[in-house]
Amino acid sequence: MLNRLRRAGMYVITAAVCLLGMGAGGSAVRADAGDTSYQYSYWGETVASPAAYLAETIWNGERLGVGAFKAPSDMHVTADRQIYVLDTGHHRVVVLDQEFKPVRIIDSFDRDGQPETFNNPQGLFVTDDKHLYVADTGNLRVVHLDPDGKLVQVVDSPQSELLQANFQFQPVRVVVDKARRIYVMAAGVFDGFMEFSADGAFTSFIGANRVSFHPIDYFWKMLSTRAQRSQMVMFTPTEFTNLDIDAEGFIYATNGESRDSVKKLNARGNDILRRNGYFPPEGDIRFTITGGPTRLVDIDVGDSEMYSILDASKGRVFTYNGDGYLLYVFGGLGHQLGKFDTPAAIERLGDDFLVLDKALGEVTVFRTTDYGRTINEAVRSYDRGDDEKADRLFRKTVNDNANMEFAYAGIGKALLRKGEYAEAMKYFKLSMDQRNYSKAFLLYRKQVLRERFPAILTGIVVLAACAFLWRKYRRMRRGKKVAATQQRAV
Amino acid sequence: MPPLSREQFKFPFYLIVHPYNGYWELKYDRSRRSSLALSFVILFFLAVTNILQNEYSGFAVRIVNPDSINSIMEIVYVFVPVLFWCVANWSLTTLMDGEGKFAEIFASTCFAMIPLVLVNFPWIWLSNVISMQEAAFYRFSSHAAVLWSLYLLFVGNMTVHQFTPLKTVWTMLLTVVAMGFLAFLGLLFFSLVQQIVAFVATLYQEIDLRR
Numbered sequence: 001m002l003n004r005l006r007r008a009g010m011y012v013i014t015a016a017v018c019l020l021g022m023g024a025g026g027s028a029v030r031a032d033a034g035d036t037s038y039q040y041s042y043w044g045e046t047v048a049s050p051a052a053y054l055a056e057t058i059w060n061g062e063r064l065g066v067g068a069f070k071a072p073s074d075m076h077v078t079a080d081r082q083i084y085v086l087d088t089g090h091h092r093v094v095v096l097d098q099e100f101k102p103v104r105i106i107d108s109f110d111r112d113g114q115p116e117t118f119n120n121p122q123g124l125f126v127t128d129d130k131h132l133y134v135a136d137t138g139n140l141r142v143v144h145l146d147p148d149g150k151l152v153q154v155v156d157s158p159q160s161e162l163l164q165a166n167f168q169f170q171p172v173r174v175v176v177d178k179a180r181r182i183y184v185m186a187a188g189v190f191d192g193f194m195e196f197s198a199d200g201a202f203t204s205f206i207g208a209n210r211v212s213f214h215p216i217d218y219f220w221k222m223l224s225t226r227a228q229r230s231q232m233v234m235f236t237p238t239e240f241t242n243l244d245i246d247a248e249g250f251i252y253a254t255n256g257e258s259r260d261s262v263k264k265l266n267a268r269g270n271d272i273l274r275r276n277g278y279f280p281p282e283g284d285i286r287f288t289i290t291g292g293p294t295r296l297v298d299i300d301v302g303d304s305e306m307y308s309i310l311d312a313s314k315g316r317v318f319t320y321n322g323d324g325y326l327l328y329v330f331g332g333l334g335h336q337l338g339k340f341d342t343p344a345a346i347e348r349l350g351d352d353f354l355v356l357d358k359a360l361g362e363v364t365v366f367r368t369t370d371y372g373r374t375i376n377e378a379v380r381s382y383d384r385g386d387d388e389k390a391d392r393l394f395r396k397t398v399n400d401n402a403n404m405e406f407a408y409a410g411i412g413k414a415l416l417r418k419g420e421y422a423e424a425m426k427y428f429k430l431s432m433d434q435r436n437y438s439k440a441f442l443l444y445r446k447q448v449l450r451e452r453f454p455a456i457l458t459g460i461v462v463l464a465a466c467a468f469l470w471r472k473y474r475r476m477r478r479g480k481k482v483a484a485t486q487q488r489a490v
Numbered sequence: 491m492p493p494l495s496r497e498q499f500k501f502p503f504y505l506i507v508h509p510y511n512g513y514w515e516l517k518y519d520r521s522r523r524s525s526l527a528l529s530f531v532i533l534f535f536l537a538v539t540n541i542l543q544n545e546y547s548g549f550a551v552r553i554v555n556p557d558s559i560n561s562i563m564e565i566v567y568v569f570v571p572v573l574f575w576c577v578a579n580w581s582l583t584t585l586m587d588g589e590g591k592f593a594e595i596f597a598s599t600c601f602a603m604i605p606l607v608l609v610n611f612p613w614i615w616l617s618n619v620i621s622m623q624e625a626a627f628y629r630f631s632s633h634a635a636v637l638w639s640l641y642l643l644f645v646g647n648m649t650v651h652q653f654t655p656l657k658t659v660w661t662m663l664l665t666v667v668a669m670g671f672l673a674f675l676g677l678l679f680f681s682l683v684q685q686i687v688a689f690v691a692t693l694y695q696e697i698d699l700r701r
Contacts, residue, residue: 043555438550438622
């Protein structure tokens with residue numbers, strides 16, 4: 001009996017060891033703070049990753065001392081770290097400092113001596129010199145206030161032959177570039193963003209989305225008569241869902257399409273986003289049918305071309321670098337700290353993230369973990385051209401997360417600059433980077449050929465000489481044989 | 491069976507550069523046993539080439555998921571399509587007055603695969619010393635090998651069945667369709683057998699439980 005028990009125990013232990021071995025082989029991840037996140041590998045598999053950001057606290061209207069928020073829909077953080085929250089339901093803008101102390105509340109302004117208020121405003125933007133632009137959706141206008149809260153101008157009812165006669169201007173989101181041109185995302189506009197000059201005159205549309213339709217719909221449309229067609233839904237480009245502007249004046253925009261849902265628009269409205277990552281920068285690449293694809297609702301551009309997108313269907317924030325490599329994922333839907341109900345806006349506060357929840361009227365503050373700081377710093381150092389530091393930080397990154405394939409390319413690039421080509425090839429292979437591998441390989445091949453050139457040439461000469469002698473020897477022997485047979489014949 | 495002489499090893503190389511004469515010789519002048527033996531050797535080399543290609547090709551030309559490498563499946567991917575092709579081709583050409591016997595069809599098909607081995611095998615090692623710019627040569631030669639093989643397949647079919655060129659093209663296209671039918675029938679057959687097995691097993695279970 002005892003023997004049998006012991007044997008059973010042995011089986012259990014063996015099985016456990018086998019299982020442990022399997023787990024260790026699958027994904028080597030050193031959990032930093034116990035919290036884990038995920039990444040997508042080159043092969044499109046979901047792999048474990050340490051958390052780069054952890055939720056620290058939640059601020060709501062009561063805690064801030066300004067009264068509960070009602071359906072806040074937008075947020076902006078200025079260069080000097082003041083936070084502007086647009087409290088849509090209460091038609092006001094709440095300004096906070098970086099310690100989340102209320103600075104002031106803007107709920108009205110003076111227009112020609114008459115006090116005016118906002119009506120259901122949906123979006124706001126604050127320039128570096130603290131000029132505030134509010135997309136005052138309910139009043140069909142964009143309001144521009146100076147730093148003291150005085151009205152500078154009101155942009156409304158744009159006039160242009162590009163617009164239809166019955167066009168109603170419903171601004172939803174707004175950004176302003178360095179030259180004070182105003183870009184407005186308006187409801188029901190399919191032609192892209194509306195661009196206004198600094199004095200508030202409508203100039204043009206930029207960056208229209210492409211029309212996408214189902215081939216089957218197109219087939220039916222082809223078969224239908226003109227009268228039937230006029231009753232059908234028109235193929236129109238999808239609307240944008242949000243936009244942000246970076247320090248160089250490029251507009252980053254999100255839309256509701258399933259492909260190319262993130263765009264970086266230049267002044268002519270062309271999409272110049274780099275999509276060199278393992279997968280296009282569009283959020284989740286694996287999802288269930290019911291979970292649906294990623295539905296992007298906001299985008300935030302940080303420094304060094306890093307940008308983050310907010311997915312409303314899963315409540316996740318995806319951050320990419322300028323080349324389009326996924327850096328980290330955090331957030332989710334739920335009821336715990338760090339989860340959201342209806343996320344509506346994201347902003348960076350320095351290295352921290354703020355996520356605005358529309359339904360709950362809360363702002364969640366996310367702070368970097370050690371791992372997240374390392375990645376951010378590594379990407380920044382690389383962008384600055386500080387290879388030495390980037391190399392060190394990327395090495396630390398892969399030490400924390402062996403699944404971070406993109407970081408190996410960073411190490412490889414530093415090694416390539418140092419001239420260690422063979423080592424660089426090894427790292428590019430780990431990051432599945434064929435282009436850079438090929439670059440390193442060409443240099444390595446040149447180096448090897450140059451070093452071994454005398455040996456290779458000597459070898460060729462010796463081989464040629466051997467072949468020559470061998471042929472001569474064969475001919476001589478054959479000659480002798482022929483001679484011998486001839487002799488015999490005689 | 492005569493031992494494989496030096497001449498016999500040279501014959502496949504002669505055939506791929508002189509396909510008309512080569513296939514004629516294969517059909518009328520050569521012993522069937524030795525050509526069948528050579529055919530299996532060629533198929534074996536093709537499978538080996540494919541396996542090595544997955545494992546040892548240079549990183550600049552090919553990235554293979556290590557989880558997806560399966561040598562047994564590679565062998566199956568060589569043998570099954572060839573067998574399907576031969577069966578489909580034979581079934582069609584017997585109805586279309588083709589003069590080819592099954593063994594001849596099989597041998598001609600296998601001999602047409604030689605360029606795939608001859609071209610791709612050296613490239614496995616060469617691809618390790620080329621960059622991405624030079625990978626154009628790699629791609630060009632592998633495409634050229636496929637075209638060469640198709641040409642040999644065409645000439646082989648024409649010679650073995652004594653068809654006109656146009657009729658050969660037609661038969662080859664129809665063979666592809668027939669392969670589709672074969673695959674469908676095979677799947678149907680296996681699915682039905684599975685159902686029957688499951689039915690008998692359930693029946694046995696029921697009787698066993700009611701006893």
